[in-house]
Amino acid sequence: MTSIITIANQKGGCGKTTTAINLAACLGREEQRVLLVDMDPQGHASLGLGRETADAAGLYEVFVQDAALEDVIVSDAAPGVDLVPATISLAAVEHLLADLPRRERQLADHLATVAPFYDFIIVDSPPNLGLLAFNALRAADQVLIPIEMSRFALDGIERLEDTIELLAEKYDLDTPLMILPTLVDYRTRFTRQVLSELRQRYPDTLLPVNIHYTVRLKEAAWRGVPVIEHCPRAVAAEDYRRLAAYIRDPRAFRSDTAAPDDTPASLGEELARLELHLAGHAGGPADQETRRPPGLQHADNVSDDITITGRPDEPVPACRVVLEYPDGGEEIKIAGDFNDWIPDRNVETLHREGRIAKILRIQPGVYQYRLIIDGRWQEDPANPQQIANLYGEINSILRVEVPDEAADAAPAEAQSEAPAAV
Ligand SMILES: Nc1ncnc2c1ncn2[C@@H]1O[C@H](COP(=O)(O)OP(=O)(O)O)[C@@H](O)[C@H]1O
Ligand SMILES: [Mg+2]
Structure with a gap:
């Protein structure tokens, strides 16, 4: 049958x-x-x-x-x-x-x-x-x-x-x-x-x-x-x-x-x-703390969920990247390789002086991402660096580099070189 x-x-x-x-x-x-x-x-x-x-x-x-x-x-x-x-x-x-x-x-x-x-x-x-x-x-x-x-x-x-x-x-x-x-x-x-x-x-x-x-x-x-x-x-x-x-x-x-x-x-x-399960298999936030390589930034103001989402086999967040957009009243979310394409996952949003800041904490590297503006997925209009994705749409490219001096001692606090203004 x-x-x-x-x-x-x-x-x-x-x-x-x-x-x-x-x-x-x-x-x-x-x-x-x-x-x-x-x-x-x-x-x-x-x-x-x-x-x-x-x-x-x-x-x-x-x-x-x-x-x-x-x-x-x-x-x-x-x-x-x-x-x-x-x-x-x-x-x-x-x-x-x-x-x-x-x-x-x-x-x-x-x-x-x-x-x-x-x-x-x-x-x-x-x-x-x-x-x-x-x-x-x-x-x-x-x-x-x-x-x-x-x-x-x-x-x-x-x-x-x-x-x-x-x-x-x-x-x-x-x-x-x-x-x-x-x-x-x-x-x-x-x-x-x-x-x-x-x-x-x-x-x-x-x-x-x-x-x-x-x-x-x-x-x-x-x-x-x-x-x-x-x-x-x-x-x-x-x-x-x-x-x-x-x-x-x-x-x-x-x-x-x-x-x-x-x-x-x-x-x-x-x-x-589930906490028990967590303690046994996954490594909790305390565990993660010991894994953080010296010299990388520790974000104190991350929420509970952000703190515990890092996986043992995934890189520890390193750079603080800020993407800014004019605050026109729309809802702006961001999704990309850095947050497994889940809109605004692990992203902090700040509204200040008529602008929306999206703050990511990610390792140096090259990422693809898209914006979700009022529920519609699109490329970042402020970012000329783009690439076609598998589905015939356009992804924006974000390049994150650590400033040289940060590589040695100071916590990395890199500002993204990507989008400046919309
Ligand atoms: N368990 C999972 N873990 C991580 N990513 C997943 C998982 N399931 C689906 N995805 C990813 O989420 C996205 C949406 O999944 P998809 O199966 O295409 O959803 P739908 O068909 O319902 O639109 C895809 O990029 C897929 O690779
Ligand atoms: Mg489908």
Whole structure:
């Protein structure tokens, strides 16, 4: 029996595509026959498996030009994983589908023609609730909802509830849901609170697996390979292997973390337990202190979360970089290599004299970044140094150099040479 799992969440950046690729790859590695269907016109799942899709036939040809689904399948995009690639033309399908009979069942009907060849079909859906996403949901036997911890404010759980209601009632679906926490970093109090809240609110749908935050996933996507290939020992490789084991056989799955049907711990108990975990595995702030090389700046005014986000295998923040913009009342956030592209993570914001200062504490090096101005991602208009990114957009480049004298003794307090004024 083929199982069709759709990865959905209308929020972008929560790990849908990463989960689709890596779950598919882990199932494929376990001798399962897997079809990964890329339903996002941006084609990120295809790119994440190293497939350049610009000229490839895909779902557009299937939906609109009557191509057979089996004819657009790319065999062995990863070991054990076949791929239905997506191209930008898929965006046009959204309204072309509107005129077709059984318009929201198109994907389900086409998948039925190839289902006998697969054990699992994993569908990566686009970050909106249009007709394409609706097709992906209708086709599903199970819907897996990744929830990103680091940006997911507690009030965001309300939005998740709305989504679940929307699926269940408005669209008349009673497909089982699975909630997968992603970008999990136990060392932030914020993450621990959200996990605890999720466990209490969704004891039945919360999966007994978390996907930890790790930069290895991003590197793997850039290389166009699953993380089990890029870095088999990465924590997220193990997480996705465990997710695959659970998906294959939930009853046989043994959870070594607290199972979701445990009596929900109080927030206090939960924190105490996780603090222990932290002390045992990760190294707390005190630990980090001893690791800081002499001569590097110690920021006293960093918040709790910033202090504890440094990882033992990551460089210790060194330079204080200030980027200034005129304060026109917009919300300006910054995301780049230095904060794993999580807007304003580890960034201090100061408003002063009609200007907004973004303060980063990063090691010398060359970084790419973008600004998020009132929610829109864009390059830094004040910075002429730019480079095209994987997705056809522009990233700005930030070069951070330590002043010579700072290299010896004094704490580094380098001012960025980049953006001066907008
Ligand atoms: N567990 C993780 N740790 C670190 N980075 C992650 C993790 N999961 C996803 N990412 C990164 O976050 C970004 C958004 O993830 P993606 O899977 O593309 O989200 P979505 O498909 O929901 O938009 C990507 O750059 C991806 O590499
Ligand atoms: Mg995606």
